[in-house]
Amino acid sequence: MEDLFLTIVTFFPLLGAVVLLFVPANQHSTIKGTSLIVAFVTMLFSFWIYNRFDPVASGMQFEVNLPWVQSLGIDYHLGIDGISLLLIVLTTVLTVLCVIAAWHSVTEGVKGFFISMLLLTTGMIGVFVSLDLFLFYVFWEVMLVPMYFLIGVWGGPRRVYAAIKFVLFTMFGSLLMLVALLYVYFEYQAFAGEYTFDLLKIMNMPLAYHPQLWLFGAFALAFAIKVPLFPFHTWLPDAHVQAPTVGSVILAGVLLKMGTYGFLRICMPLFPDATIAYMPYICILAIIAIIYGALVSMVQRDVKSLVAFSSVSHMGFVMLGMFSLNLQGVEGAVLQMINHGISTGALFLIVGMIYERRHTRMIEDFGGLAKVMPVFATFFMIVTLSSIGLPFTNGFVGEFLILLGAFKANTWYGVLASSGVILAACYMLWMYQRVVYGKVTNPKNQNLKDLSARERLVLIPLVVLIFWIGIYPSPFLNRIEPAAKQVLSHVGKASTVQLNESYEIVDVPVLGASSDDAEAALAELEGAGR
């Protein structure tokens, strides 16, 4: 029975989409109802998995391993650790909220919209559960198509341009990944005499230094485009601004995480030497992203593009945390992935809510909303503060851990990244102030209705999560920790092996704290009797 959990949670939305195909297109309420039920049941499944997940055990849980294309060694191999678990729960929760949020805002092509949503959910969950590289690639690409249609059909005025740009960027990255994946596949065959795409097996293959650099580069490019890491971020503002609200929420909430997840799940364990070699460069890019994203956010006049650029900055934090290569950094990065999904998702929902009322997102068109829509202003305040990373909100915990990790890796990283936190406070609060405080200058804002019950229903779970993670993060951190250690032990193993045996003279950059940390993590794991 346990074997089936992941399959069910992955393919239940797909099943829902197939059912929707047979519902007549004009029965809007049936379509919406069905998708809500499907999304809700998927969420319950994911909660169930969360409940049954053993937080202490290291390694993969709920594993399924069935042959798929036998002659080529492609398997249907699923399994999750703490990192994927949290991302799955995030995905299913956001999907439910998105279905509710889209209830009234989507009027044209309702059927297609919800089918795309459910397909997208399957693709996203699939990425987080696959342990077979081929399967991973399939889900990675599958999700492009519904996203293309979500942006292209239901998006803003320049939607077609944005949709095609999004797909071209992602496709370019993923094709490089395909080549790298095939190279690894044949390398493993040469190494072990067996054709397989199984991530867990390939992880144990030692690779020479130079191929590692190339392969890491190819995978990293695909993931960096998705994250998006500076300077590959140019598709993001277009896609976000043009996408419908729900599309932006999913894009920011989940899709961007697939990039960082890819780094953690594939790049770091598979190419440990390259990870260490690239570490400073990626950290510098991440810091540039943090500061650049923040500065560009500051000058945005459109709330939505402000939030979009703030994503670049926040994802920079995640990247920095991961590539600090120590436990605090990685844990913080994973937690920050979840946090960013929650707070940025909530921000996009909020932007969508005022856009539905006023059909504009320009900051200058608003002002004084606190008087007209007090409930809205409260929610907006909480989410803004969480995005800045105020203590007792989720953002604080994540950013704090990341900065801790960054300082440990290199003091300068920490110092520079901290400036990003300050800048975030500037642009978010300034935006908040211009939108919500002051006098009601625009007469059109005079009679805006406050949030409806449905809209509150969407925001309340997110606010609850914001405070829960902010005040009591340990259930989440407990689940992340074994997985993070596992990742670091792979990176650590390589560095120690290379340093001790020195079978090949490689210029591994001196890491100071980080490689010690990895060794410590390794020792800890071995101590645990693994």
Add this chain to the structure above:
Amino acid sequence: MVPISAYLILAAVLFGIGTVGVLISRNVIVMFMSIELMLNAANMVLIAFSRALSIADGHVIVFLVLTVAAAEAAVGLGLIIMIYRNRATINIDRFSLLKW
């Protein structure tokens, strides 16, 4: 005895004339005749080798090739007549409804 190279050179010349004919001629019938010339160059090579190696295969092949060429010519001339009825020309440059 005439050396085999003489036959091969003759065949090459024939083939060359045929190729050039196809490439520069604008008249479909001339193009078609040039193609026949190319086929016959190939036949020549076959027979020359067949004789030189004293293996009969080549001779047999030539008969088959002649048959195929005849079939091709039958279809080709039919098509040429059809297009002449349609357009009153067989100049290939005029066949430009489709961007060549």
Add this chain to the structure above:
Amino acid sequence: MEFQLPEINLQLMAPEIFLFLWALAVMAFDVTTKRKSSSTAGNLALVGLAVTGVIMVFTDQGRGFGNMFFNDSMAVFFKVIFLAAAFMAIGSSFGLTHTRILNHRGEYFGLILLSTVGMMFLASSSELISLYIGLELTTIPLFVLAAFFKDDRKSVEAGIKYLVVGAFSSALLLYGLSFIYGLTGTTDIAQIRSILAHSAVAGFNPAYQESTPIMVMAVLAILGGIGFKLALPPFHQWVPDVYEGAPTPITAFLSVGSKAAGLVAFAKIMIMGLYDLYDPSKAPNDWGILVGVMAAAAMIVGNVLAIRQTNIKRMLAYSSIAHAGYVMVGMLALNSLGLASVGYYMFAYLFTNMGAFAIVALIEDRTGSCEIASYAGLSKTSPFLAISMTIFLLSLTGIPPLAGFFGKFYVFAAAIKMAETGSGLTWIYWLVGVGLVTSVFALYYYANVMRTMYFVETDSPLKVTMSPMAVAVIVIGVVGVVVFGLNPQPIVQFASDMPAALGALLP
């Protein structure tokens, strides 16, 4: 010289003989019955193909006609593709029998069958001359079919152009083959290979040793001839014209059946016969790199020029040039994966392209237009066609989990394996690189069609009435693309037998 009566194994040829007779019968039937019902001839042709398929199940594998005919697993695999392509082409022609092919229906369907017979002979030939004749039997009916709309100037023009190019290329091919015969003294492909492999045995033929320039010329002529059939640049210019002018089902048949036939010819002559001239250690003096350059050019030319097209048939024509390039990448990977990947690719391409052209044919029947712009609003008026077309286009792009993706993946896998194992073959990486970059271009123009169907508003959306046969073809296409994409194992298994058919030829 002693003459031996060759062993004639007529039973091996049963499917071909049956289909040949049936083709004649379909033509004769039409003449005698004075075309009472519009679909009888078509139905007869479909029955013939189905029966041929059944006969094939009971046909043994083996050699016959004194080694001129060899029914191996590669032949069987490709025969399945040919039969299916003919089946789907005939299925999507039913609309035409009501509108544009009112006379000579029997000839139309009979000629398709005859061309199929040619392809099947080609697939089974193990010797240069039966191969040449098979190829001619494939193309000559297609000349007529391309020009089948006698009153349509475009169609006739397409026929003439195809005729000139086809005849020219087969003359080129024959000229090359005649030298291969002369230099090795045999037309049997396996013998050619063993003679070339042991050039010590070349004492058998004194001409061989001092004949390298002649051999090079022969190989060039053959590459030119097959290059035309496969539409590899620089021999591709005829493709868009012929594809645009020919009746749409024939275009589809050309793009799948004729292309697969070209691939078989390539595999037989170049890989089974002239394998040893593809000498990785002597690169770049071998034909491998030459074909590599042609394949790269095909991917670039096809994908780049397709972007500018406004006519969907021309667009698909350029895309078929590009796909020929992708297939050749797999073909050049002379390892156990290579040929199997080519087989899988063509199988996927069969369902994808036949399905896509079936939709093009339906819409052309309705509107008389093949402009992409006329597809605007299709998602509203006919969601079935729009979704099916989207699936086909996504498969052509190579988006998982559709069959087209797995084909591309398989081809690139074979190529990378070759590049990893072979010495001096790093240029294959470049080939794969070109393939990847051009795939992104491909995404752009396929997405353009999807964009038109879904995103573009129109005042006069087209309404399409669908004949059941056309729907059947489209459904077969969609099911094939999805099922063999999700579960490629059976086809991969089937295709993996092919390299074994080449014996111990491959590393």
